Structures are given as C-alpha cells and as structure tokens.
Amino acid sequence: MRSSGFIRLSVAGLAVAASLGFAGSASWAQDKYKDAPSLADQVKAGKLPPVSQRLPENPLVVPVVDSVGQYGGVWRRAFLGPADSNNYVRVVYDALFRFSPDGAKIEPKIAESAEPSADYKVWTIKLRKGSKWSDGQSFGADDILFWYNDVLMNKELTPTLPGWIKSPDGTAAKVEKVDDNTVRFTYAAPATLFLTAVANQDGADRTYAMFLPAHYLKKFHPTYTPKADIEKMAQAAGFKSWTELFANKNAPPENPERPTMAAWAPTSRASDPVFTLKRNPYFIGVDKDGNQLPYIDEVRFTYFADVQALNLQAIAGNFDFQARHIIMTNYPVLKEQEKAGKYKVITWPTFGGSDAALAINQTYTADPEMGKVMANKDFRIALSLAINRDQIKESVFLGLGEPRQPVPAPWHPYYPGDEYAKKFTDYDKDKANKLLDGIGLTKKDGNGIRLLPNGKPATIEISVVPAFASWPDVALLVSKDWEAVGIKTIVQIRERALHFKMRDSNELMAEIWNEDTTAFPYTGNAKVDPRNSPIMTIGPAWLRWYATGGKEGAEPTPEMKRIVEIVDKARTVPPEEQVKLSQELYRIWADNMFEIGTVGLTPMVQGVVVMNNKFRNVPAKMGNDWPLRSPGNARTEQFYFAK
C-alpha cells in the first residue's frame, strides 16, 4: 500500500496530466474563465488581453484544499535578504513539474505531461499550447532549447554539467525540439529519476532553471548579441564578465524585468527593503470553476537583518503565512500569543531522517588508535545505546518528534521498517558497556574513563555549530551519556566556516548535523553517498578514495561500497526495483550505525508555521522538505484570505 503510492513518483505525472487535461479542455467554453477584479479592469481599459487569451488552451486545473477562494489580499512574509532568495523559490515553486502536497507524487505544473519510453531512456515533455511568460510573450519548446544549447552547453556559463542531465557514462542527455510545444530528452542509460530531478529545476540556489525566457535573455547572450555590447553593459553594471551579467539578468529576485512563469512575479529586488511579488496576469492555472489563479494579489517579503527581530514580528502576528526562519524554541511563546496575534500555529514534521544526527568519523587519522576504535561498528552501536533519547526529546525538542535512526519517514516507500527505524535506540547502558568491553576497552582510569591499548583515555570530540540553536544542547546531553559508559566526551562549539573547513580536511572526530536527505538518496546532495562533498563527517577519506580512483584516501568498508553500488544502480532501474534497493540501503545504513540518529520527525526545519486566522486552503498535513519546496508543494496559488 505504502509503496504503491511512491512507485507512481516517476510516472505519476502522466496519469495526473491526462486527467487534468481532459477536464481542462472539455468542460468549459473559453468565456467561462474569470480573472481577478484588478486584471478585469485592465482588460476593460484595453491594457491587457482578455483572460481566455492569456491562458493556454489547456490550463492547469489546481484542486483547492477547502473551497474555491476569493480574490485579493497581500501575503505578508519576511526574509533575510538576497542570500535568502530560496525563500522566494519556495513560495513560487516555478517549475515544469512539482511535488504534490504530501510529497509522494510528481504532478505537472507549467508542463502538460511527460512520457517515458518503455526503457526509461527517452522522455518526452509536452508543454501547454498557448502558455505565456509574465510579459505576455509566448512560452514553448524554444525556451527549453535555449537553456540546453546556450546555457547548459556553454562552458562559460556551466563549467560542469549537473548530475541529473548526465548518464552514468558521463555523457549529457540529448535534448531535441519535436514541435513548438514538445521536447524530447534522450539518455544513454535508463533515467528513472528524470522527473524527480525536473521537479527541482526551478532556478534554486542561484542555478539556471531548465526553461528560460529566451526572448529576453538573448539580449545578454553573445550568440545573439555582439559580445562587445554585452561586455559594455556588464562593465556599466559593475560586473567583471558577461557571465555575471547574464546570471544577474536571469535571476528574478535580482531583476524584476525578467519574465517568469510563476503565479507571482517580482516587482522589486531582493536587495530592496521590501521584496514584492505581484500576480502574473498570464499564470497558466485556474481553479475548478475557471477562476484564474492566484487568488492572492501580492506577496511582500519584508527584510530583517536579524532572525530574532523577525520572530518578534511573528509573535506580534505580522505575517500571514510563514514557517521559514521561525525558530522552533519559540513554539511555546508563539502558542501563548495566538489569540492576541490573531494567528494559528501548526506544525509540519520533517520528511524523515533525524533532526540531530551524530556522525562519527570512520576514517579519522589524526589519532590512529582512537580512529581504529571509531571505525568499529560495535563501538558506534554502543554509543547509540548509551544515549537517553527521551531526555533529548523532552528538553531540546519540547517533547515533539520521536526517537529514531536516520532513515526515511514511515509514510515514505523507502522506509525500511520499524525494526530499523528503532534499531539501537533503546537506552541500555548495560548493553553498551558490554559492547565496549567486548572491543577491548576494558581498562579504566580513576575517573571511570576507558583506556585505549596505548594507555590514553578514550576521548571523542563532538564539534557542533549552533545553526539550529538547539544542537549544542543535544551535544551536552549526549556527552553526559557517553561519559557514563566510560568514553570521555568533549563538546566543542565552533563557528560554522571553521567547522566546515575542518570537516573537509578530515580533522573532525564527530559532529552533529541533521540528516535531512533520506527521502531523496539519489538526487541532490544526499548524505548517504560518500562521494558527495563531505556534508557529514562520516568518512572524508572515502570521498578522497573515490575521487582519486582508489589511489589516495581510505578504502570504504564492503557495506559502504554496497551503498554506493545501490545509489548508482537505483538511478537506472524501474520504480519497483528502486524501492527494494532503497529499503536495502537503509537497512545497511541503520545496521552499521554510519550515523547515529537521536530524535526525528520534529518541526525543527521550517516546520513551525505561523498562519493568519483568515488564511485558507492550507493542507493540514504536508510533506515538508527542501526538494518539495515547501510550502510550494502546497500549491500556494490556491491560498486565499477569507473576507
């Protein structure tokens, strides 16, 4: 049951697209479409074509959560400046395909459908005929081809190809225009995760989306405009090269002129005190009654230099819908002020994994004796058993969430089963002591600390960055538990850049971070794959080993090699087999305690939602994760204010 929902992950697009498609074209005559009063006025004044001409022939019909909404209102949010442009990305989720609210399916958004060949090597994306950019220019296959030929294949703009466009042999997929509204992707090997990747090609993290407004950006591209002219423009704007100018012109938060396909388009910049988005009169979506979306007129992001000042404003009820930057430890205060601030607080748990996971460096070389101990599986199991997770849950996570290992959430098809999620999570000091005795750490000093064979006390240092405020507290609780079984534990709070640098150079013994990539082990920068940049200090030397083809670094254990094998294979097998492999991956993951999970499924990461009492159509349960672009996957265009 559980897995059947997710098998549809890669093929879901098709089924949904087909059903929406029929509804869209068959049941309404064109004059049945309605638009917002502000736009209707502009149509009357002759400044804008009528709504039926602005919509594609077959618009996206967005299901509403509670009811058909009312037009109007300003959605007040807060952001932390230009580096926080993903705040914008999450609100608009401007992509060809997007994740569903529960995160289990992928549905068409700007595109109409996607169809794989039987062997998953060829994917055909169909776009909506007659769809338009926010400036009224038509959108089509050429905009994807412009991205492919002139941006992705341009060495200056894209020095290294992203993983999703490459086949395992390293070659880039071929992209061809079939007709004005159809594009074909051809891979050398099966690409079953194609749609999962496409659902995230929305220009997040200052990257290029896979569809770009060619008619606008050609002005800044040397293939279409003399390079000298562009260099002149770049210099005038203070940029060193044309590529910087191009990147700047392409980023909607930096350049309001740049047309978008999203429900709202920027009218000011993210570097302004208020970053404003206004409704896109050409947005391709309607509700079931034919009302063009979005319902809400405007989104306003107010700039805050300090996250605490932002939280104070949230407590005062000055935001209409915001989870980003709301600090979980403020949950009790927020609850207390609900009535006065005229808002509601809801919580969305993280999408699996662990919200404070301990990574023990299994390739630590600075202290070879201790390194050997840390590479021992039984040692890590003992450390896991020694942790009193209930105490961490109550005192750090306000009693929210549950003790668990870093594996996917129970509702996720990759979930390996309760047995693995709860493995070694019971607080059992005796068993931990027995395991530690078993690996030869039997001698103790006067303080009850176990001695290494060379006579030095067994010491582990946990490096922790106060990124989510509560990790240093977790580290202190854990250190007490570990000292109780005879492992001397030092908690070192470090500035993040220093911590990252030490992590990269294999200097960290252990660290606390969150394991938030279990739902997407094959796309993005998953932490289970040791070949990704060391984003958890599990085995930095393994990365080196893979990067140098086995010449340098440390050879991974057979179990780790099996994980890497699974990651490579899962990308090319049909969905059913992918689920089986993924479950195996997480069984190995938990069995070997590569990471020690403490507490998970809390609303720690952008899961405490402050919502105006009049805000409507918000799903009560929602998948909350970065790849899902939460709250973007809640279909923000159908949010509305009750009058």
Add this chain to the structure above:
Amino acid sequence: MTRYILQRLALLPLLMLVYSFVIFAIIQAPPGDFLTAYVATLASSGSSLSAEQIAAMRAQYGLDQPFFIQYLLWLQHLIHGDFGLSLEYQRPNAELIGDVLGLTLALALFSFVLTWVLAIPAGIYSATHPRSIGDHVLTIVNYVGVATPNFMLALVLMWVAFAYFDISVTGLFSPDYVDKPWSFGRFIDLLQHIWLPALVLGIAGTARLSRIMRANLLDELNKPYVVTARAKGMKEWRLVLRYPVRLAFNPLVSTIGWYLPLLFSGSLIVATVMNLPNIGPLLLRALVNQDMYLAGGILLIYSFLTVVGTLLSDVALALIDPRIRVER
C-alpha cells in the same frame, strides 16, 4: 592654520592605504570565504551545493586567487573610485552603501543632536546645583544610562512597547511607507519612528557627556576668575554661560571627532536588533557572510571618517579656544 590642515590632508592617502591593507587582512583572516558562508546558509535551510558547483562559483567570484592578488585587484578598483560588486547582493557596493547612507546620516545626526541637547543642560544643572535632589536624580539616571548596553535597552524598550502599548517599533517606517517614494506622509512616518532608536543610540552618550560636562564645569566654577566676576556683580547665569561653560566645552569638542565614526558603527547591534535600514545591519551581514568587498568598503569609510573627524575636532578646538595654536 591652513598649512596645518593641508599637511594633515596630505597624510590622508597614505593612512588610507595602510588602513586598506589592515582591513583586507582582517576580513580575510577568519577561515573560509563568502562561499563557505553561503553554503552554510543553504545547509541551514535544507539545500546544498555540490563540490563542483562550489568550485565553479569560487572561480567565478575570483575567490580562488591568492591573498595578495585579491588585495591588489581590490586596491586597483579602489584607486579608480570603484568599490566593486557585492558578492551577496550582486549589486555595486557604492550603490548599496548609498542607499542606506541617507537614513544612516539622519539617524546619526538626530541622535547626536538629541545627545547634546539633553546632556549639556543636564550637565550644567548638575554642576551649578551640586548635591541637590535634582543632581542626584540625574546622576542615577546617568549611571544607569552608562551602564546599560544600548542593545539591551533596545530589546527592553521593544518588549515594553509590544507587550504594554501594542506597538511594534522595529524599522524606521510603518509597513505602508517602507517601499514608497519620499513624500510628506513618509517624512512624518519617519519622525514617528526615528525618536526611539535615536534615544536608544544617544542615551549612553548623553549620560557620559553630561557627567563630563558636570565635572569640567565644577572645576571651573571654583576658579578665582569666577569669584572675581561674581564679586564685580556679574549676573550669575550670564557669568556661568559665558566663561566656565565655554571652557568646560573644550574636552567635549575634542571628542566630537570620535563621534562621527562612532555614530555609524555604534549603531551596529542596536540597528540589527531594531531592524533599522541603516548601514549597521549591512556591515554586520557583510561580515557574517564574508561579503568581503562590501565589508571592506564600509570599513574604509569608517576609517576615513575617523581621520577626518579627528581633524575636524582639532580645527574646531582651535576655533573656540584662542589659547590653542599649532606649535612650531
């Protein structure tokens, strides 16, 4: 005098060159660079870049160059009056600083004037009525003012305003006016918001200033010339204001120079806490995010203001006190 000013001005470029190197070295001293900070920001909101992407961006921003090359490139731009491009904002630094300069100056001047208007009369009153009830009250207020860090005061006032008066005092404008062009309404809105931050910023200065004023004036009031003037029948308030107050000003005037940069940098934490759109939060963010050319640009301006401020106070001192002259 003119010669002296010219000499001092001639030293300025050399000083700025030294400062620029020191500033750049200090900004570069912490481990990591803008991209490390950017990756950390991304990591704390769930996303992450791959190693190749990071390397490509590092090359694009020129962060892979050695320290001296980076410094020389920066210097080369500076000499041409170009503050460079902010890594975070992707906009020219001069433009970013220019955007906030107006409000920074307005706030700084407002709190500067507030400081002097409150401190000088309070100091004179305390000195002329020593150990009276009024003097004791002012003394207590002053000690509290000096002893309380102003960001703490800002937090307390913000909480009081929110909890008891139900007004939010962050920012310099109400939401209706934040992104509107200048108008009379916006100006009034600014005046309604600016007094509290100005008071917070000025309070420590006010306290310090009035203590100094009190001490200086007390010294002067006991001098023989005051007694003589009083004996000759000069009116008390006229006497006090005309001679001892004027002399008591000297040490204060010599500190005006420090005020110039202090009013900018002193507002750093307060402005961040109160979410004021001035240069403070811009600098703090630039430092935290290691947006080094922006931070460097702002710090250079601070250094410049310090040098110019010291010169100005020396000149002002010479103007109000005829006894002070350049020695040859």
